[in-house]
Amino acid sequence: MNAVFAALSLLLAGAEPQVLALDPAASTVRFHVNHALHKVDGSSRSVEGKALIDPDGTVKTMVRIPVQSFDSGDSNRDSHMLETLQAGKFPYVTFKGIGKVAATSPGGKPASVMLRGELDFHGVKRPVEVPATVEFAGDGSARVQGKLVVSLEAHQVERPSMLAMKLDDDCAITFDLKLGRSK
Amino acid sequence: MTERPRRAVPAPFAWIALLLLIAAPRGAAAGLLLDESLTLDLAGPTPAPSGTKPPDLSLDFDLLGKPAPPRVKIDDQAMKKRADMLQLHQKIGIGLAALTLATTVVGQLNYSDKYGSNAPVTGKYEATHTVLAFTTLGVFAVDGTIALLAPANPVKRDAYDRVTVHKVGMALATVGMVAQGVVGVYADQQEGRVDQKQIAKTHLVIGYATLAAMAVAVGALVF
Numbered sequence: 381m382n383a384v385f386a387a388l389s390l391l392l393a394g395a396e397p398q399v400l401a402l403d404p405a406a407s408t409v410r411f412h413v414n415h416a417l418h419k420v421d422g423s424s425r426s427v428e429g430k431a432l433i434d435p436d437g438t439v440k441t442m443v444r445i446p447v448q449s450f451d452s453g454d455s456n457r458d459s460h461m462l463e464t465l466q467a468g469k470f471p472y473v474t475f476k477g478i479g480k481v482a483a484t485s486p487g488g489k490p491a492s493v494m495l496r497g498e499l500d501f502h503g504v505k506r507p508v509e510v511p512a513t514v515e516f517a518g519d520g521s522a523r524v525q526g527k528l529v530v531s532l533e534a535h536q537v538e539r540p541s542m543l544a545m546k547l548d549d550d551c552a553i554t555f556d557l558k559l560g561r562s563k
Numbered sequence: 564m565t566e567r568p569r570r571a572v573p574a575p576f577a578w579i580a581l582l583l584l585i586a587a588p589r590g591a592a593a594g595l596l597l598d599e600s601l602t603l604d605l606a607g608p609t610p611a612p613s614g615t616k617p618p619d620l621s622l623d624f625d626l627l628g629k630p631a632p633p634r635v636k637i638d639d640q641a642m643k644k645r646a647d648m649l650q651l652h653q654k655i656g657i658g659l660a661a662l663t664l665a666t667t668v669v670g671q672l673n674y675s676d677k678y679g680s681n682a683p684v685t686g687k688y689e690a691t692h693t694v695l696a697f698t699t700l701g702v703f704a705v706d707g708t709i710a711l712l713a714p715a716n717p718v719k720r721d722a723y724d725r726v727t728v729h730k731v732g733m734a735l736a737t738v739g740m741v742a743q744g745v746v747g748v749y750a751d752q753q754e755g756r757v758d759q760k761q762i763a764k765t766h767l768v769i770g771y772a773t774l775a776a777m778a779v780a781v782g783a784l785v786f
Contacts, residue, residue, distance in 0.1 A: 417786065455724055476622050
């Protein structure tokens with residue numbers, strides 16, 4: 381019980397909204413797509429994001445990733461991805477969401493949060509629900525992990541094909557984000 | 564008026580009651596009941612106290628401000644042109660792989676016909692091999708030129724990847740193709756000479772090496 385109060389007091393101290401900023405060096409967003417001949421994994425370590433936690437536990441979050449920062453380990457494939465996603469016109473993938481987070485004891489069981497919001501991908505904004513877990517540390521930092529599946533066609537992405545076979549429509553995105561108190 | 568005598572609790576019952584109260588479980592103690600109500604659940608719906616503003620659930624917020632300009636400027640038109648040219652390169656490449664395989668197979672049959680046994684030379688594969696060889700050489704040149712003229716990849720990385728393997732493989736295949744052309748024509752000119760068989764054998768070996776280099780280059784992208 382004391383630990384819960386300690387975390388709460390850290391987060392909600394002074395009943396002022398707390399701002400947590402994402403640490404890009406300690407955060408990763410990965411994507412996974414399937415083709416009949418390949419399973420492709422890529423990641424970005426150039427993620428920027430912030431979370432605003434209100435005293436009542438309401439959390440507003442915004443995460444932005446430059447499309448050209450995704451690296452699948454194959455520069456040619458990455459250049460095709462930039463072409464497919466029209467990275468010149470739509471250089472960022474942006475997520476904005478709102479949820480309600482429960483305080484957890486530092487080092488304790490992560491709290492679940494459902495972030496409801498909108499994903500702006502390829503210039504198409506779609507509503508999205510992102511289940512995530514939040515783990516608060518004693519210093520007020522938080523680790524957020526989760527997964528969502530994005531339909532490429534829903535975002536009007538023309539699926540690339542290889543040897544006359546198209547890429548699967550589902551793009552699985554997993555994230556592991558470290559947030560610290562904003563200075 | 565006579566006063567009614569007060570009924571005193573017998574002393575043993577009072578002591579038993581006191582002992583039971585002390586031994587009772589913690590939760591039953593009236594003074595500690597509040598402890599159970601201190602559990603907070605921020606995840607659940609929390610009714611806003613009267614007079615307070617309900618939480619703002621609008622997505623009309625921007626926590627990050629204007630983004631920094633991208634590290635590399637991407638020209639979508641150039642990227643489209645690059646993709647179209649490389650798609651064409653890929654399609655021609657599939658045909659080229661088939662042509663190279665056919666040229667090698669027919670070249671082997673031609674070599675076996677000429678030098679494989681003591682049976683009379685029929686020469687029935689020679690024309691086919693020549694046509695296939697020059698067609699392969701021409702398609703190879705066109706396909707390579709398309710790839711070389713495609714706009715450059717704006718996200719070049721230092722890492723060694725599949726495309727590097729493809730390029731190294733195709734560079735070796737290019738050397739093989741040129742050598743094939745030279746040695747093949749030279750072998751043809753040595754008709755009737757003693758060393759023609761050796762030259763033809765060299766041509767054959769280079770042919771297999773070229774095919775292997777192409778197989779590695781194509782395989783690196785496909786698998």
